Amino acid sequence: MRVIIAEKPSLARAIAEALPGRMQRQEGLIQCGDTTVTWCLGHLLEQAPPEAYDPADKQWRLDRLPIVPSRWQLAPRPKARGQLSVIRKLLKQASLVVHAGDPDREGQLLVQEVIEHMNYRGPVQRLLVSDLNRPAVVRALGRLEDNQTFQPLYRAAEARARADWLYGINLTRAWTLTGRQAGHDGVLSVGRVQTPVLGLIVRRDNTIRDFVPYPFYPLWVDLQVQHGQLRAWWAPKPNQPLDEQGRLIDRTPADALVTRLPGAQGQLTQLEQQEKRQNAPLPYSLSALQVDAARRFGLSAQAVLDGCQRLYEQHKLITYPRSDCRYLPEEHFAGMRKVLSSACQNDTTLNGWLSGADFSRRSETWNDKQVGAHHALAPTGKAFDASAVSDIDAKLFQLISRNVLAQFYPPLRTFEVKAEFTLLEECFRARGQQVLDPGWKPLFTTREESPPLPPLTQGETCQALSAGVEERETRPPEHFTDASIIKAMMNISRYVDDPEVRRTLRDTDGLGTEATRAGILETLVQRGYIVRKQKALRATRLGSALIAALPEAVSIPERTALWEQRLSAIAERQDDANAFQHALVEDLYALLRQSDAGKLRHSLQTAQGEAAASARRGAKSNKGDTKRKPTGNRKRTPSTGAKRKK
Incomplete structure (x- = not known):
């Protein structure tokens, strides 16, 4: 049988x-x-x-x-x-x-x-x-294939399960018992992946808390050129008072220059003009979909995963969702017209996009070399009926279908211009973009990135019409959201400080897997380490205290990213599961020696004090707001993300 x-x-x-x-x-x-x-x-x-x-x-x-x-x-x-x-x-x-x-x-x-x-x-x-x-x-x-072919995949998964057990059991017991000595009565859970993710959120919160804004002063000039007008921005010379990003932090030179600019004659000294072609975004992996759905609809990573599982299991509308691949098998190309025509026929939006698809186009997504055990998310061909699924599931299906449909649209073609003008021996820069063919772009947005410049010719003259100095203020980074933390987990090398470790990591190395990332975030919420405030993920007092008390190696992504890399190598027959476990046990001995009740007590007290101080600041600010007359909203300047002060 x-x-x-x-x-x-x-x-x-x-x-x-x-x-x-x-x-x-x-x-x-x-x-x-x-x-x-x-x-x-x-x-x-x-x-x-x-x-x-x-x-x-x-x-x-x-x-x-x-x-x-x-x-x-x-x-x-x-x-x-x-x-x-x-x-x-x-x-x-x-x-x-x-x-x-x-x-x-x-x-x-x-x-x-x-x-x-x-x-x-x-x-x-x-x-x-x-x-x-x-x-x-x-x-x-x-x-059907011989299951023996998949033994390395099994060994990697088994090594992962054992590593999680070793790490979680031993470090959770150690820091929970240390916590009792420090006066904390609950369980302090430590995990191989969850703790570095918590560390990312805590350090981002601390950076925002400790951020001290300072003003900087961009100077603009409106120029008359041969075929119209444009706005250019001053590029101060290195001998000016600049910050690390080249922004002017002393207003005096800008004020001195702005008074001399109106009426000044100048010349277009450098002109770069080129046509660019940009292919459509690839079909989704699960994490890429979680990032986009969080940005567009404010959905949590878990909500996206749950919705995809329903679309796959219950409605049979999409292919296997827990995929880390963004490519499709070459054999699927020939039948994709039929699949998409059937899937999109009952939805007005999807059917409109379908009508513009050119199924003779073959994008880079059809690539067997990039497809492993599973491929990118795609419709199955079963007819989609929005009334038969939840609102979340309908939105996810439209995103998944859109990215596959986009493979049959032409590239976005733009004409991009970068111009440098010299006036009063100073450099002023302007850039613009003209859309030659929107290609796939209308499926994603109707917003233009930047307006076009008038036609320009190298060496032509210009005249300053008016000029001004803006006062802006530097801003801290944004709090992590579901979208940005999933993206960070996907591309963890960007958050690794050790240059040696960063060199060994590939762009695809990350924390966790497609199937586990959403669960990691929910675990941190359930254990009281982070909370969601609107879209932001914020560390709690307990979460901040735990990270402060743990050895740094436990809460930074370097070690775990390298472990994920080794697990991938085991799955690819390039590493040994026993050697991986042996290295992990050696790490455990070193980490357990660093448990310190005094340090944990201090971190709990410090976090409690900072939380109380933050609450007092908030109360004081709210009290002051009841007396202050409205002064209008501060505007953000898209080019820098900075605040413009009035």
Whole structure:
């Protein structure tokens, strides 16, 4: 008998419907001729607790750390025993097992750990399903692979699970017990990925809190040129009082120059003009979709993940969503006209975009070399009906479809001009852009980035009509949002200070995976380490205190980013899981020696004091606002993001 083990019931039903023969449903399985389809319910097994290895470790004690199992054990989850019993009986009768976990690292682990836990020793094949529609599942069933091919993926996932256990159990116990000595009564959870993410948010909050704004003074001049007028901005020479970004921080030179400019004659001394072509953004990975949906609709990363799961499992409108890939298989190109025509026919917006698509165009997204176990998110071809899904799901489907449709639009073509004028021996710069062909851009926005300049000729003369000096103020960075923190987790090398580590990281190395990033943020919220204030993610007093008390190596992204890199290398047969675990245990010994109750007590008291001071400042500001006459809104200048002072 052939037994197919799916990752979840929805996938099992899709597989059963694609098999020949009459379906017979029983408790925990579906019989289809000589094939039986059963399923997991997410993870049926979990890492055994410390007391399973030694009963003495049920009690939390510092002198028992680190806890490092010599032989790893898995334990059934409390609600999984019934389904595990069903799978155990089937495996005893099976002549062939088909592993039908999701096509990613975690999906490989989830089903295979059950097969190995049951000591099944027969042949195992692998079924990779990325689209739950029947034709796609039928094709996948015709392309079964040897599960042995995916052993490195399993080893990487297993190493990840064990690393999370070692890191989380030992450091959480150490700092919770240290916290009790410092007067904190709750659990202080520390995680291999969650703590560096919390560290990013805390350090951003601290930067904003400690930021001291200062004024700077851009000078503009309106110029008459041969074919019109334009505005140019002064580029002060290096001998002027400038900050690191070249902004003038002493108004005196600007005031002296502005009085001399009206009526002054000058010349266009440098002119750069070029036509640029920009291809459409690639189809989405999950994280890229989470970033865009957070920016456009204010959706949390978890809300996007949940919506995509519904579109995939319940509505069967999109392909497998937990993908880190932004490319599509080359074989999908020929059938994409039919897929998109069917998917978009009932939606006015999508149908309008569909009418402008040129399906003879072949963009760079069709690239088998860039596609791994899964490909970018795409419609399946099932007709979309906005009234049959939630508002969030409809918005997500439109975004996913839009990015695939955009592959059949021409590039955005612009004519860009950069001009430098010399007046009174000073340099003034202007830039403009003219859209020659909007291409795919109207699918994304109707806003123009910058207005065009009048026609210009190298060496032509100009005359200053008027000039002015603006007073602006530097601004701190923005608080992290769901969009910006997911983007930071995707591209963590930008937040790594160590130049040696940064050199070893690829642009694609990140914290967490597509499947876990949303959950990490929700975990931090649930544990009281961060809160959402409107769209901003802010650290709580407890979150700030924990980061201040932990060794810096635990809360900065360097180590975890390198570990993620090693896990990817294990999956690609370029590293060894045992060596990875050995290095992690060595790290644990060094980190545990740094637990310090005095430091934690001080950080808790400091965070409490800063929170109280912030509250007093807010109360004082609100009280003052009731007496102050309105003075108008401060404007932001798009070119610098700075505040313009009135």
